[in-house]
Amino acid sequence: MSTREHIVRGFKATLVSRAVYMLSSALLMFVLARVLNPDGYGALYWAIGILMVAQLFADLGLGKSTARYISEYSEKDEGQIPHLLQSAIVYKLVVLTVVAYALLLFHERIAIVLGDPDAAPFLAAGVLFIIANSFSGFSMMAFQGFNRLGYSAAVQAVSGATRLVFAVAFVVLGFGALGALFGYIVGYAIAGAFGLTVLYFKFYRTYDPAEEYEEGLSRRLAEYSIPLTATRSANVIDKRLDVVLVGVFLTPAAVGFYQLGKQITDFVLAPAESLGFTISPNFGEQKATGQLEQARRIYEESLTHTMLVYIPAAVGLVLVAEPFITMVFPEYEGAIPVLQILAGFIVLQAITNLTSDSLDYLGRARHRAIAKGGTSVANFGLNIVLIPTMGVVGAAVATVATHTVYVAVNLYILHSELALRIGRLARSVGTVCAITLVMAVAVSLVRPMASSLTMLIATIALGAAVWALLAVASGMVDPREVRSVLG
Template sequence: MSTRDHIVRGFKATLVARAIYMLSSALLMFVLARYLLDPDGYGALYWAIGILAVVQLFADLGLGKSAARYISEYNETDPGQIPHLLRSTVAFKLVIIGIVSVLLLVFYERIAVRLGDPSAAPFLAAGVIYIVANSFNVFAQISFQGFNELEYSAAIQAISGLFRLVFAVAFVLAGFGALGALFGYVVGYAIAAAVGLAILYERFYRRYEPADEYESGLSRRLLEYSVPLTATRSANVVDKQIDTVLVGVFLTPAAVAFYTLGKQITDFVLAPAESLGFTISPNFGEQKASGKLEQARRIYETSLTHTMLVYVPAATGLVIVADPFITMVFGGDYAGAVPVLQILAGFVVLQAITNLTSDSLDYLGRARARAIAKGGTAAANFGLNLVLIPTMGVIGAAIATVLTHSVYVAVNLYIVHVELSLRVARLARSMVLIGTITGGMAVAVLLVTPMISSVPMLFGAIALGTVTWAVLAVASGLVDVRDVRSVLG
């Protein structure tokens, strides 16, 4: 199978699974926000999840990503080392998770008090099992990525999303409120982790005949490479979660709900870019190992152009229809999320580039450089949040996110350019053309937006924008209908 066919197959599987995961997430978001929880309850749930995401950093470190990097490398050069890699990674994870879990169990009440909300203590206590379940759920997905067997990663992600939806809704309906929703998350992640680890053991660990000896120094390199990955992941969590935590500290649970809702909608929009980035990144490691950097460059440039062709118009459309979308779909109680979503539309474009680029840099061996950039911009994001949230409210957190992520994306693109010698002039011409297409689409949507008075009319306006974009994209030559049919076929 050619590299292109392998990428297309992996992208299809990942996109379908990501679609299932995001659809289940969207349904969960809709049901909880619209029918089951008020803004205070919704905010309390996701504030607790934000806190647990920070704690999860210390339980995961960068071991999963580090293992995936060496699995990808040794799968090509010395497969007999892979069983040793998997064993040592799991052993390291068990020790670290055990330490973090015990500390959280001892100090959860004090953490809740220090953060200004003692009522969050039960959520943090339940967080002990949340962290364990989610850690191994993510580890299984990343390990399959290292093997470049993305169908399995996709399946585990879909399983976690479906069971999380079912059990979260069931527990809330049973009368357990926001805490019940958190336990629904735990059950969904635990089922996905169990299935993932079983497949990892049966289909991969047992596939390889272990080498007589564990390569000298490989275990040490596994830990060493996890350090920059830990720094990068820490910075990612600061970017994605610490702002939510700080909104809860400085403002109200309802403000957390507005901010969380805006970010969840952007996550839903970003699903295809995340799927593509997850799919293509292992190929960079393989091609660098075999000296095929020209092919890697073509893959990245094509992926970047097509990603921007989708996300620049999508973000523009999001700004235009944010008001009727939020108020009609989730209710007037969540109108405070409208300006948050409009500002975060800029983040959609930036994060689409990040999703395409970040994992690829890890597989190109540039995790340390990316970690430095991410750490610097995450620290700036934290500082801006401390300044802007108290002075500007919830939109201050959104502004801080967009400003600092712009810098991070610029650095990422520069590193990719250094590694792959991107054809900048060619990319610039494509971006100008994409801007023109976006302008045409925006005019069409703006003309009908004043007439939106119901949900069907809202989705009619979105459909009009989509059709206008598709026609212009094909007419410009950026989209070849035959290629689309080939991929879908």
């Protein structure tokens, strides 16, 4: 199987899983937002934001570090892989034990310090949340290292589907926001058990362990997790700590508005995340075999097609955000400006999803960690300044501003590795912007008529049709290739 065919196959598998995951997440978002009201919805996701900060210390960078070395030793010495997995599991159990015990011991004090003693039960239940989520995520990353993305896809799909079923069931049974959190826990636990079972029987047991564990490999596994931990810390600041700060400075309802906007952007970003998750292991393999020219071509094609989708999508989201929120989530009008500002973040994050993991597999995790750490500290500072003065809009502005810098640095580092053809990429992006402009004019002309959900869907469909027509007419999309990929 060629590299292109392997990427297409992995992308399709991952995209299907992301579709299941994001569809289940969208349904969960819709049900919880309707049932819990802005205050309850905000309280739930404020608690989850705090738990995801704690999750950082429970996971460190072990999952990605393990994936990186699995990818490398799949080419060099497969006998080391069982030893790698054993070391990773031992490290993870030790760290999880420490973090879980600390959270159980101090959950009430943490809730009081953050200004909401009522959050204590959520944080106590968070011990189970962290353990279940940790093993679910670890198995997904390990499968990525093996470049067996179908299994990663399956774990994610199981997680999303079971989380939806149990969270909705517990809320309907009257357990409220805390019941929804336990739905998350059950979903992650089932996905983690499934992932670890497959990892053991389909991978660990199929390799004959080398007689000796390569000297220093266990140490390198732990050491490489350090810059990845720094990067993950920065990701937590960008994606979770802002939610926590909104809750600290504002109200649970404000958290609900901000979280809803972020969840909608996550839904839009699912395809780019799937593609980034798919192509990045190939970079590690190609660097190990000296095929960087092929890696460059793959990245440039992926970036061009990603921009073709996400620049128009972001502009379209700005145009339809107000009628969409008003019709679908009438109690959440405060989310409209958040969603419009975060449309810019969608383009930036789409680039990041393609680039970040690729840098890790190219061995540039330390440099990416430095960039991510710097911009995340800036993001934290801007949130402290802007949230009290601008409200939830300030958090969105801080996210877009700092992420712009991070994306620029990432692209520079990747360019130093792959020598990207800047002129060619610039011409492609220029064509995308022209297509987007025409699409935006078409949507703007009919948007005033979008007085019902049916008309809003028709407006979005018109924009999509104009985009598709121009994408084909400009030569940026070949219908035959699309049919080939989908087939």
